Amino acid sequence: MSVFLQKKDGNSFLIKKESWKIINDTFENKIFFTGIVKSELSNLQVYRYVYSVELTGIKWADLIFELSLDEYNLQLKEINQQILNLIVVMVLGIFFISFLLAKVVSKPIIKLSHTSKLVSQGDLSQRVKIDSKDEIGELAKSFNEMISSLELSQKRLTNYKIDLENKVEERTKELKELNDNLEDRVIAEIKKREEQQQLLIQQSKLAAMGEMIGNIAHQWRQPLNALSLVVQNLKFSFDLGEVDDKQMNKSIQKINLLTKNMSKTIDDFRNFFKPNKEKLKFNIYESVNNALHLVDASFENHNIVVEKIIDENINVFGYPNEFLQSLLNLLNNSKDAFIENKINNGKIVIETKNDFKYVYIYIKDNAGGIAKEIENKIFEPYFTTKSESKGTGIGLYMAKTIIEQNMDGSLTNINSDKEAIFIIKLPIYKD
Numbered sequence: 001m002s003v004f005l006q007k008k009d010g011n012s013f014l015i016k017k018e019s020w021k022i023i024n025d026t027f028e029n030k031i032f033f034t035g036i037v038k039s040e041l042s043n044l045q046v047y048r049y050v051y052s053v054e055l056t057g058i059k060w061a062d063l064i065f066e067l068s069l070d071e072y073n074l075q076l077k078e079i080n081q082q083i084l085n086l087i088v089v090m091v092l093g094i095f096f097i098s099f100l101l102a103k104v105v106s107k108p109i110i111k112l113s114h115t116s117k118l119v120s121q122g123d124l125s126q127r128v129k130i131d132s133k134d135e136i137g138e139l140a141k142s143f144n145e146m147i148s149s150l151e152l153s154q155k156r157l158t159n160y161k162i163d164l165e166n167k168v169e170e171r172t173k174e175l176k177e178l179n180d181n182l183e184d185r186v187i188a189e190i191k192k193r194e195e196q197q198q199l200l201i202q203q204s205k206l207a208a209m210g211e212m213i214g215n216i217a218h219q220w221r222q223p224l225n226a227l228s229l230v231v232q233n234l235k236f237s238f239d240l241g242e243v244d245d246k247q248m249n250k251s252i253q254k255i256n257l258l259t260k261n262m263s264k265t266i267d268d269f270r271n272f273f274k275p276n277k278e279k280l281k282f283n284i285y286e287s288v289n290n291a292l293h294l295v296d297a298s299f300e301n302h303n304i305v306v307e308k309i310i311d312e313n314i315n316v317f318g319y320p321n322e323f324l325q326s327l328l329n330l331l332n333n334s335k336d337a338f339i340e341n342k343i344n345n346g347k348i349v350i351e352t353k354n355d356f357k358y359v360y361i362y363i364k365d366n367a368g369g370i371a372k373e374i375e376n377k378i379f380e381p382y383f384t385t386k387s388e389s390k391g392t393g394i395g396l397y398m399a400k401t402i403i404e405q406n407m408d409g410s411l412t413n414i415n416s417d418k419e420a421i422f423i424i425k426l427p428i429y430k431d
Helices: 069-120 135-177 182-239 245-272 284-301 320-340 372-377 395-406
Strands: 002-007 012-015 020-023 035-038 045-055 058-068 280-283 305-309 315-318 347-354 358-365 410-415 420-427
Touching: 045 069, 058 069, 069 135, 069 182, 135 182, 135 245, 182 245, 280 284, 280 320, 284 305, 284 320, 284 358, 315 320, 315 420, 320 358, 320 395, 320 420, 372 410, 395 410
Parallel strands: 305 347
Antiparallel strands: 002 012, 002 058, 012 020, 035 045, 045 058, 280 315, 347 358, 358 420, 410 420
């Protein structure tokens, strides 16, 4: 490499490693520019770089560097090789990190999806084996606890039914054998009915829990599909080598949001089973919305639409969860009628009216009405037109019992050839 200094007065200084010297005539009145040129010193093609030296805004000289093309190309080649090596290392690092993250995120999601599918098919012996401490681990833990509770409840329901049948048979025999005085017989009968009533209430709650497992399966189907799609897109991008930090963070955020929503679904169903120990003021509009939230996925799966014509400002006094259970029994009764009658576009209308003393809640469906020969029996315990595996026959009975005995209201029905209408009448609560 050659370096020389061209002063403004024309004198030039050639600078080398060993020494420097003045060259007067070589570059006299010469104008220099940066680029590949033929050197006046070596008579070879060189890369020349010109740097103007200025002091206090006045140009003093030009500092000129000349590099042979071989040296220039060698330096350029080394720089390019270093850049290429850096790019290769970065790409390999991104691939490795993306592979690890995709494996860590997708594996528990796939486990949870597979187990949920088996549970929705009725296999309550399945459990999710995920030991992580993040949101997915908490979700898996809650899911396992819920399945354990449902499995235990299912066993209890079977035992309660057998026990109840045995007790009913025993009480029937005892009634025939009672020859004591009327007072003793009446007291004994009341006690038996109270026991039977308690068993019916317990059985109704357990039956509701069984219904909830189907609703949970429907509620989780959409977010689980979304989770599966996120994982598939992530894997596809990884296979194409297009995974970057932005996409990875976006996918993780979406997965966290979906799992939080699924956890909220568990909380909603858990709140449904919390017992009310005292009467409370509650809003009819909110209770109807809560009931619809618990069944909306199941209704959507069966193409059932719900129209609401509800006054948002009506409050009543009673047990919110028991009232919610009554609404669910009526809504599920309509859903079962749609399925049994093979109606693809079912519609339920929920409407409220009031006379300032009572609120009237109309629940109407277009499932074809109730057969006249059974219309007078629909509120009797254990009366059902469904098979034993699909119904216990206590849903409408418990709804009527809750409304009339616990809420000081009434539950009646109006029937036609095309539709069935159930009417709940409750006293309006006024502050």
